[in-house]
Amino acid sequence: MRAVTNLMRVHQIVLGQLDEILKPHGLTFARYEALVLLTFSRRGSLPLGKMGERLQVHPTSITSIIDRLERAGLVRRQPHPTDGRATLAAITKAGRAVVEAATADLAAADFGLGQLSGAELAAMSTLLTPIRRAAGDFTEGTQTTSDHE
Amino acid sequence: MRAVTNLMRVHQIVLGQLDEILKPHGLTFARYEALVLLTFSRRGSLPLGKMGERLQVHPTSITSIIDRLERAGLVRRQPHPTDGRATLAAITKAGRAVVEAATADLAAADFGLGQLSGAELAAMSTLLTPIRRAAGDFTEGTQTTSDHE
């Protein structure tokens, strides 16, 4: 139970710090994650459904996140070229610039984990990964060499 | 950054499991924490302000949490005997019964951390504690041998 308490409090602390850093950029951590995901995609665009799958958020939450990013001009909605049902979120030039600046700020703050060394961060990831695995976090988004990934 | 992602996801997974277990008891994790805190207090009652301090939640959030617990009959509001400004939250008999049952269910589910051994849980706490300390988590609620603690 002590471990759970530590987990909860550290999450609260770290998320608070990250959101504070991201606020000047007009981002929350959830929106930042979505932008980073697009940055790392091949074409700079992904179907909303795939984004929700990768980020593990509810379909309606992705709609909301993309709504706000689009209103801020960091993302554009585009029709999917081959699937008439799907909508693509495409990162804009402004979006890429904001991600870059925000990432620099986050890195300068050690992502809120400056108290830990590189070895400790690795140890932490080693400890936490089995829990994600048990929750099926890595077995769902397997190989899909389809259109947009 | 990978460490941050792991932290966020594991928090989401564990909290989701805990809330699922607590739901049949009519509790969220936040409300459960508040009840446990009262259980561990000497008189079974604490001023709302002290509770917010210990649980690290906003004053208005404590008001809301106690509101719901009181509506469920798990807690009673009482005037503070010596400080006319303060209000005490006192756990009821029904409250103690619910905590006991909920704690049994949580323990049976290893608090959502069944993937880790006792040694691993200890290692995790060792890693996370410095972050809490850096955030001032242990330096604020120091010695206060006052009325109600």
Place this chain on the structure above:
DNA sequence: CATATGTCAGTCAAACTGACATCA
């Protein structure tokens, strides 16, 4: 036909701000 995708309307729990009455 059944299934997948995204959206909408609405609910919910929580964190927050600003204001306020009350009391030490």
Place this chain on the structure above:
DNA sequence: CTGATGTCAGTTGGACTGACATAT
């Protein structure tokens, strides 16, 4: 007087349910 305590009104960001139009 100042400062502490709790509450209220209202906003925000996010997770959720149920329903739905549209397209595969």
